[in-house]
Amino acid sequence: MANVATSMTLEEIATSLERTLATGDDELRAAAIRESAVLLQIGETILERWIEAQGEVPTDKLREGFRLLALQRQGAKRDPSFNACRETCRELVYHHNLLQHEPEHPKTAQRIRLAAMVARHLALFVGGKLEVAGLGEFCCSSRPLHAQDAVAPSGASTS
Amino acid sequence: MAGKYRKVAYYPGCALEGTGHAYNRSTKAVGKALGLDLVELKNWNCCGAMEVKNVDPKLQTYLSARNLGIAEDMGFDTVMAPCNGCYHNLKKAEYDLSHDAASRDVVDRLSQKAGHKTYEAGQVSTIHALDWIKESVGEEGLKKRVKNSLKGLKIANYYGCMYTRPRHIFPEKDQGPGSESTAKPHFMDDLLAAAGAECVEYPLKTACCGGAHTLSDSDTSTKLVLNLLTTAEACGADVIATECPTCHTGLEMHQARAEKVFGRPTKVKILYFTQLLGMALGLSARKVGVQENLSDARDLLRARGLG
Numbered sequence: 001m002a003n004v005a006t007s008m009t010l011e012e013i014a015t016s017l018e019r020t021l022a023t024g025d026d027e028l029r030a031a032a033i034r035e036s037a038v039l040l041q042i043g044e045t046i047l048e049r050w051i052e053a054q055g056e057v058p059t060d061k062l063r064e065g066f067r068l069l070a071l072q073r074q075g076a077k078r079d080p081s082f083n084a085c086r087e088t089c090r091e092l093v094y095h096h097n098l099l100q101h102e103p104e105h106p107k108t109a110q111r112i113r114l115a116a117m118v119a120r121h122l123a124l125f126v127g128g129k130l131e132v133a134g135l136g137e138f139c140c141s142s143r144p145l146h147a148q149d150a151v152a153p154s155g156a157s158t159s
Numbered sequence: 160m161a162g163k164y165r166k167v168a169y170y171p172g173c174a175l176e177g178t179g180h181a182y183n184r185s186t187k188a189v190g191k192a193l194g195l196d197l198v199e200l201k202n203w204n205c206c207g208a209m210e211v212k213n214v215d216p217k218l219q220t221y222l223s224a225r226n227l228g229i230a231e232d233m234g235f236d237t238v239m240a241p242c243n244g245c246y247h248n249l250k251k252a253e254y255d256l257s258h259d260a261a262s263r264d265v266v267d268r269l270s271q272k273a274g275h276k277t278y279e280a281g282q283v284s285t286i287h288a289l290d291w292i293k294e295s296v297g298e299e300g301l302k303k304r305v306k307n308s309l310k311g312l313k314i315a316n317y318y319g320c321m322y323t324r325p326r327h328i329f330p331e332k333d334q335g336p337g338s339e340s341t342a343k344p345h346f347m348d349d350l351l352a353a354a355g356a357e358c359v360e361y362p363l364k365t366a367c368c369g370g371a372h373t374l375s376d377s378d379t380s381t382k383l384v385l386n387l388l389t390t391a392e393a394c395g396a397d398v399i400a401t402e403c404p405t406c407h408t409g410l411e412m413h414q415a416r417a418e419k420v421f422g423r424p425t426k427v428k429i430l431y432f433t434q435l436l437g438m439a440l441g442l443s444a445r446k447v448g449v450q451e452n453l454s455d456a457r458d459l460l461r462a463r464g465l466g
Contacts, residue, residue: 084320084367087342091362110393117390118362124386125367128379132372 179404181448223252308355
């Protein structure tokens with residue numbers, strides 16, 4: 001089963017998620033409400049690591065009722081390419097809602113595992129972003145991280 | 160709506176002449192089978208891709224604008240780009256030319272320097288291959304033409320990150336019923352379901368594949384792709400359908416690498432949605448280039464009576 005503490009590193013989070021994925025169906029079903037809350041909090045902790053790395057204080061505000069979505073928005077403010085994880089966060093919220101509202105659903109164990117996989121994707125994405133931060137552009141669909149510093153080579157000058 | 164894009168300009172882009180050749184081949188084959196005309200842009204150039212954009216975004220705007228200008232000169236008001244990167248860049252150029260005077264100045268200056276007319280925003284609409292089929296033939300039209308149903312094939316549809324982001328360059332999306340959703344895209348799901356496939360709920364349909372990490376940090380890319388693959392398998396998918404050559408190549412390449420480097424084999428097959436649609440329309444696997452894919456789906460397709 002997953003656990004979370006706000007001080008957890010991304011590696012510790014990944015290990016915790018692996019534990020959830022390896023847990024049997026019956027155990028997952030019995031802890032559906034708790035697991036959904038823990039997975040949502042794991043998502044928040046992952047985003048906190050990114051925001052703190054930018055030298056900012058993670059927000060306590062809610063967006064559409066969820067801190068996770070507010071944190072995602074905060075994380076994307078200085079880096080539009082961070083929006084590549086926007087829908088991943090929304091999927092985590094969606095699975096949280098499914099589990100909270102239908103904990104007895106026949107697919108509960110499957111839903112918990114999918115939520116854990118979504119959280120794992122978020123951790124991998126943020127981990128990758130942290131690793132390359134300062135080295136260059138991670139996401140090809142965004143503007144350069146340091147657009148104002150970008151100097152076009154003479155052959156490609158637009159001026 | 161049906162019949163809207165029966166004849167459009169076609170911008171294949173660089174990837175479809177290289178690693179994405181099977182996408183080019185299957186897109187053209189599907190168009191022919193559906194009676195749709197694709198007229199390739201004459202003397203097209205790179206859209207600016209990520210390389211140019213990262214160095215000089217306005218130069219990318221010019222490069223994409225030049226392609227839009229060629230479409231206009233050829234008498235078209237619509238250009239279809241099957242590659243997510245190209246589609247994104249042409250849309251971005253259109254947006255920049257509409258909203259940014261500095262971009263207009265740069266495009267005008269470079270166009271004059273290159274000796275061609277300056278493209279002005281609003282003359283040519285850019286559509287994706289999904290829009291093209293959805294709005295020219297539609298699900299009902301497709302159902303009527305299906306000769307070899309995809310029934311029994313479970314598909315996770317993977318749209319990648321550039322088909323819907325950033326939202327502001329896709330003003331036609333999120334316009335209510337019938338339009339594409341940026342939060343939860345469904346056009347590929349709709350078309351493949353019309354061809355008989357069972358599209359599974361896939362929570363990572365627009366998640367990052369780590370494409371831009373591929374050379375600088377391959378392990379991160381492989382881990383991201385491995386999670387996409389294992390999640391698709393957990394959803395019950397036999398196949399991941401793609402609509403972008405970069406995503407497709409990344410999934411295939413890192414599927415092989417995940418097995419080799421991390422000892423994590425996965426069974427899910429990766430096919431372009433146009434390959435799947437083509438086979439549903441009665442085309443052979445060879446005709447839609449299945450043999451060109453790194454992810455060898457031929458046994459699976461034969462077992463399902465396809466291709």
